[in-house]
Amino acid sequence: MKENSSDQNNLGKNYWDERWETRQTGWDIGYSSPAIEEYVLQYQNKEAGILIPGCGNAYEVEFLWNLGFKNITVLDISSKAVEILKEKYKDREGVTVICEDFFKHHGNYDLIIEQTFFCAINPNLRTQYAEKMHELLDENGKIIGVMFNKTFEKAEPPFGGSIPEI
Numbered sequence: 001m002k003e004n005s006s007d008q009n010n011l012g013k014n015y016w017d018e019r020w021e022t023r024q025t026g027w028d029i030g031y032s033s034p035a036i037e038e039y040v041l042q043y044q045n046k047e048a049g050i051l052i053p054g055c056g057n058a059y060e061v062e063f064l065w066n067l068g069f070k071n072i073t074v075l076d077i078s079s080k081a082v083e084i085l086k087e088k089y090k091d092r093e094g095v096t097v098i099c100e101d102f103f104k105h106h107g108n109y110d111l112i113i114e115q116t117f118f119c120a121i122n123p124n125l126r127t128q129y130a131e132k133m134h135e136l137l138d139e140n141g142k143i144i145g146v147m148f149n150k151t152f153e154k155a156e157p158p159f160g161g162s163i164p165e166i
């Protein structure tokens with residue numbers, strides 16, 4: 001796959017660091033998404049390698065960890081978001097917090113959890129998003145998540161989407 005970076009599209013590290021520094025985190029629901037909880041509750045393999053890209057507050061980590069999942073990687077491009085998470089999850093064995101651009105990440109995961117990350121990237125990176133997710137997923141891996149089936153007027157995140165596109 002062609003190496004790509006969200007920095008080329010003005011929604012890179014500086015943009016997201018500024019949003020975190022100025023607390024423009026209006027997307028914060030304050031708890032893990034109930035739909036994701038419901039899915040994870042019936043997911044049997046506690047050894048599964050799990051990735052949450054563009055994790056932000058990563059509320060799902062607490063829920064997963066309490067259920068016994070101990071191979072959880074969360075990553076975000078913003079150092080500020082990662083600084084908060086490293087402190088929050090410092091005593092959680094099996095939780096890895098990485099500051100990195102998703103498009104530059106390498107790994108192999110059984111389960112990737114998408115929680116308002118797709119809507120945060122520039123829509124012209126969606127093909128690369130799909131290719132990268134495919135690359136990161138194990139042959140039998142799954143991506144699950146909560147996405148918008150809605151169009152928004154603003155030319156900044158969150159960007160909308162539609163079921164056929166997704």
Ligand SMILES: C[S@@+](CC[C@H](N)C(=O)[O-])C[C@H]1O[C@@H](n2cnc3c(N)ncnc32)[C@H](O)[C@@H]1O
Nearest residue numbers: 006016054055056057076077078101102115120
């Ligand atoms: C809308 S927020 C949602 C985060 C999370 N679901 C929450 O509830 O806090 C999107 C997150 O994606 C991160 N992000 C944006 N582009 C990224 C990229 N290319 N690689 C990794 N993280 C990225 C941002 O820093 C931000 O924390």
